[in-house]
Amino acid sequence: MxxxxxxxxxxxxxxxxxxxxxxxxxxxxxxxxxxxxxxxVEKGSLVGRIGIMLLQCGTGAxxxxxxxNTIARALKITCSADIGLVTISYTCFxxxxxxxSQTLSLPTTEVNMNKLNEMEKFVRKFxxxxxxxxxxxxxxxxxxxxxxxxxxxxxxxxLSAGLACASFIFLLGGGIPEMFCTFFGAxxxxxxxxxxxxxxxxxxxxxxVGVAISCAVYFICFRLGTLICGWSNNxxxxxxxxxxxxxxxxxxxxxxxxxxxLDMRSGLERLxxxxxxxxxxxxxxxxxxTMLNLSPGAMPKLNLSPTLLTVCRIIASFCGVFGFSIMxxxxxxxxxxxxxxxxxxxxxxxxxxxxxxxxxxxxxxxGALLAGLIxxxxxxxxxxxxxxxxxxxxxxxxxxxxxxxxxxxxxxxNINVGAYWIxxxxxxxxxxxxxxxxxxxxxxxxWRHCD
Numbered sequence: 542m543x544x545x546x547x548x549x550x551x552x553x554x555x556x557x558x559x560x561x562x563x564x565x566x567x568x569x570x571x572x573x574x575x576x577x578x579x580x581x582v583e584k585g586s587l588v589g590r591i592g593i594m595l596l597q598c599g600t601g602a603x604x605x606x607x608x609x610n611t612i613a614r615a616l617k618i619t620c621s622a623d624i625g626l627v628t629i630s631y632t633c634f635x636x637x638x639x640x641x642s643q644t645l646s647l648p649t650t651e652v653n654m655n656k657l658n659e660m661e662k663f664v665r666k667f668x669x670x671x672x673x674x675x676x677x678x679x680x681x682x683x684x685x686x687x688x689x690x691x692x693x694x695x696x697x698x699x700l701s702a703g704l705a706c707a708s709f710i711f712l713l714g715g716g717i718p719e720m721f722c723t724f725f726g727a728x729x730x731x732x733x734x735x736x737x738x739x740x741x742x743x744x745x746x747x748x749x750v751g752v753a754i755s756c757a758v759y760f761i762c763f764r765l766g767t768l769i770c771g772w773s774n775n776x777x778x779x780x781x782x783x784x785x786x787x788x789x790x791x792x793x794x795x796x797x798x799x800x801x802x803l804d805m806r807s808g809l810e811r812l813x814x815x816x817x818x819x820x821x822x823x824x825x826x827x828x829x830x831t832m833l834n835l836s837p838g839a840m841p842k843l844n845l846s847p848t849l850l851t852v853c854r855i856i857a858s859f860c861g862v863f864g865f866s867i868m869x870x871x872x873x874x875x876x877x878x879x880x881x882x883x884x885x886x887x888x889x890x891x892x893x894x895x896x897x898x899x900x901x902x903x904x905x906x907x908g909a910l911l912a913g914l915i916x917x918x919x920x921x922x923x924x925x926x927x928x929x930x931x932x933x934x935x936x937x938x939x940x941x942x943x944x945x946x947x948x949x950x951x952x953x954x955n956i957n958v959g960a961y962w963i964x965x966x967x968x969x970x971x972x973x974x975x976x977x978x979x980x981x982x983x984x985x986x987x988w989r990h991c992d
Contacts, residue, residue: 559648564590564680572677576616579676584616585633585641587676590683592622592629593645595660599652599869600928601795602807603988605629608664615671626650626792626810649744650814651692652791654871654929659686661926692870695735702786703728705864705937708857710782712891713942716843718772719779722762726783730755731868734787748787748821755783756829775841780830781945787822788944789815790936791869795928797974798981802991819941823948830949847896854891858937859884866933875925876933882919883934886912890938901940902968906976909935913980927981935973940966 555561567586570579576587592609602624613620613633622631627647634640663682667674692698706727707720715723734751759780766772792815800808830836845853862883866876890908893899899907912934920927943966950959981988 598657602804652869699732701864701867702731708861718776723782726755726759752825759783788941790939858887879930879933902972906972909976917984
């Protein structure tokens with residue numbers, strides 16, 4: 542007769558819809574076993590755990606695959622992976638004609654640049670020190686990365702959204718009234734959106750609530766400004782800025798980079814996710830604008846000299862990129878480097894359009910190319926992941942205003958105007974990853990070749 546298992550001996554089985562894997566219990570080798578001596582199943586599972594942790598950071602398929610390959614080579618096995626937005630399917634092979642396959646998935650996608658930085662450090666260290674690492678030490682380090690690279694507190698993320706969107710609306714032509722209202726709208730809206738995210742509320746619901754609250758708060762601040770300060774009604778047009786924190790610049794950019802490397806599954810899934818977020822946000826914004834009797838229009842022109850305007854744009858671009866980087870959970874030093882790059886690249890882009898009448902898409906390509914080239918130069922000196930300082934630097938160039946205006950005009954059946962705005966947006970969105978891709982091809986031999 543078989544011994545009955547006691548309740549304490551039962552394995553921990555997750556009750557979540559996306560079942561959590563208890564990695565420590567999955568490995569049967571003792572903690573003091575060297576990683577080079579563990580079984581193929583354990584080696585393959587280790588490769589998968591590292592891959593899914595990297596995917597959870599929001600990085601693209603190329604980076605995830607490259608890191609999984611690095612770990613696999615160090616363990617003397619071969620890895621073949623198919624990577625999407627939230628899933629990885631992969632097979633590991635060893636020299637004895639044995640193989641192990643696994644499929645892993647995430648419940649949602651997010652962006653965490655601090656965690657990505659720590660994971661890349663871990664992968665580089667593993668590559669050089671794997672002969673001396675034990676499986677217990679590896680799991681301890683991975684658990685540390687998971688526990689100690691969590692997101693910023695909600696209030697910090699919310700304030701960062703306010704700073705980023707207030708800077709964004711200035712770069713779109715807004716003044717002090719628009720920046721003031723946008724700051725509070727984005728701050729409160731993003732706080733509630735993040736709060737719902739902490740409670741595991743689904744994507745559609747949390748975006749809907751965040752955008753609706755942002756527009757409502759902007760409108761309330763604007764009304765107070767008209768009563769207290771006598772603001773004109775034209776300042777109401779800046780309400781679009783209060784919801785720009787939801788624009789998925791990271792998936793937009795990484796989708797283009799993935800497709801350029803023929804990682805079509807990941808690229809198309811990221812693009813579909815980005816379009817979904819934009820459509821939800823734009824439709825909610827349109828609905829709120831209709832209820833509040835608002836519409837996108839021209840904000841009062843800023844009477845600034847070209848020199849002063851350029852200086853203000855440098856400052857606003859720095860603050861905007863810094864705010865977005867903190868929203869992406871980058872540590873302050875990483876956010877500062879990205880902000881300096883973004884300030885130079887975005888100011889160049891805006892100056893080309895306004896002072897040299899360069900088409901917006903070509904100017905966007907030039908700005909992204911400059912950001913990529915600078916990042917390639919400073920990356921080896923600062924040691925940060927390239928994607929962590931390039932993508933935030935050009936997210937501020939993503940034409941969220943154009944996309945919203947397109948949806949708004951489609952909503953009121955003004956098809957010609959809507960088509961104009963959506964084509965402008967598509968040209969710019971296409972130019973941004975091409976600019977980064979060009980810089981990467983010029984400066985990175987590993988990226989330049991297809992093998």
